[in-house]
Amino acid sequence: MHTNDKSKSKSENAAYGKYDKMTYNRCGKSGVLLPALSLGLWHNFGGIDDFENAQDILKTAFDLGIVHFDLANNYGPPYGSAEQNFGKILKSNFSSHRDELFISTKAGYDMWPGPYGNWGSRKYLMASLEQSLKRMHLDYVDIFYHHRPDPETPLEETMLALADIVRQGKALYVGISNYNAQESEAAFKILKALRTPVILHQARYSMFDRWVEDELLDTLDLHAVGCIAFSPLAQGLLTDKYINGIPANSRAVKSRTYLEESQVHQHIDKIKSLNKIAERRQQKLPQMAIAWLLRKPQISSVLVGASSSNQLKENVKSLDNNAFSKDELDEIDAILKSS
Numbered sequence: 001m002h003t004n005d006k007s008k009s010k011s012e013n014a015a016y017g018k019y020d021k022m023t024y025n026r027c028g029k030s031g032v033l034l035p036a037l038s039l040g041l042w043h044n045f046g047g048i049d050d051f052e053n054a055q056d057i058l059k060t061a062f063d064l065g066i067v068h069f070d071l072a073n074n075y076g077p078p079y080g081s082a083e084q085n086f087g088k089i090l091k092s093n094f095s096s097h098r099d100e101l102f103i104s105t106k107a108g109y110d111m112w113p114g115p116y117g118n119w120g121s122r123k124y125l126m127a128s129l130e131q132s133l134k135r136m137h138l139d140y141v142d143i144f145y146h147h148r149p150d151p152e153t154p155l156e157e158t159m160l161a162l163a164d165i166v167r168q169g170k171a172l173y174v175g176i177s178n179y180n181a182q183e184s185e186a187a188f189k190i191l192k193a194l195r196t197p198v199i200l201h202q203a204r205y206s207m208f209d210r211w212v213e214d215e216l217l218d219t220l221d222l223h224a225v226g227c228i229a230f231s232p233l234a235q236g237l238l239t240d241k242y243i244n245g246i247p248a249n250s251r252a253v254k255s256r257t258y259l260e261e262s263q264v265h266q267h268i269d270k271i272k273s274l275n276k277i278a279e280r281r282q283q284k285l286p287q288m289a290i291a292w293l294l295r296k297p298q299i300s301s302v303l304v305g306a307s308s309s310n311q312l313k314e315n316v317k318s319l320d321n322n323a324f325s326k327d328e329l330d331e332i333d334a335i336l337k338s339s
């Protein structure tokens, strides 16, 4: 029901029509539709970050129809703090909208000290999800991922833990992340035998990292699993922000991030050439980079990060111009393959 009550939050006043502006794509052959753009909380939502800004980004996302929020146990810093902040924001802004949201979390990387706070044991996954639910004040997540393959733990143990998490009602669906094609194939077979709804593979995919095209997408097709592409802007490289130098406060200069200034220097010529094509298409480079990923039918959603709500508003406009001519695609390929 619509309301004109100005005391309600921006989200509660959001026009229902927002859903008409966003595109929703099916994940594999499942019943789940995801927004073409989803929002990740890896950076900018932790205990060291500005809480008001984090809240503003989440409210803006929701109002744009971006209803999938992606977390992990160790997002912060400190570890766990992104889930904690998300839990607070959820409670004060979206409590009546839980069923409109698709929320994920993951476990698989370093989370707490000792032998039970990392990798892929049943012990770790079960305990970690329990902690995540408490931090977010949720009864269940929509999807729980194993965050990376564990070379030591038997895959059957990890997958059975995912299956049991679904049986316990603590996650509705499961996914895997950072598994290569062969590892994915093995995981999907076990999960399918256990009748566990595996609907997504979360994989790094951008113009600057195309490994999924040759290795993973065919496997996902075969198993009718969708792909959600993370770091689609190569952590901000695929924007125009670095073209005239490295701005203060960008990810490349912030401490406790994984983007180094050397990566900017390494890619700058390609960034400039791609930016010219984007200008010709009358769009911004991040909009073109996102549209370019969505050209692949296996991509259910592009999982962006944002340090401000304006970035999100700008990036969602990728949907206004997402068709590419063959000449444009060839030109982009040539730039990406140049040394």
Ligand SMILES: NC(=O)c1ccc[n+]([C@@H]2O[C@H](COP(=O)([O-])OP(=O)(O)OC[C@H]3O[C@@H](n4cnc5c(N)ncnc54)[C@H](OP(=O)(O)O)[C@@H]3O)[C@@H](O)[C@H]2O)c1
Binding pocket: 039, 040, 041, 042, 043, 044, 070, 071, 147, 177, 178, 202, 203, 229, 230, 231, 232, 233, 234, 235, 236, 237, 239, 240, 241, 249, 250, 251, 252, 286, 303, 304, 305, 306, 307, 308, 310, 311, 312, 314, 315
């Ligand atoms: N499964 C995994 O192992 C894994 C790994 C990594 C990420 N992820 C997921 O993927 C999500 C997204 O990753 P990501 O943050 O690396 O994605 P990204 O979209 O490639 O990079 C986001 C960053 O790019 C910059 N940016 C975005 N839009 C911009 C614009 N219009 N103009 C200028 N700069 C812009 C901002 O950085 P500035 O701070 O410079 O403004 C922003 O924080 C994460 O939050 C997480 O949920 C998963």
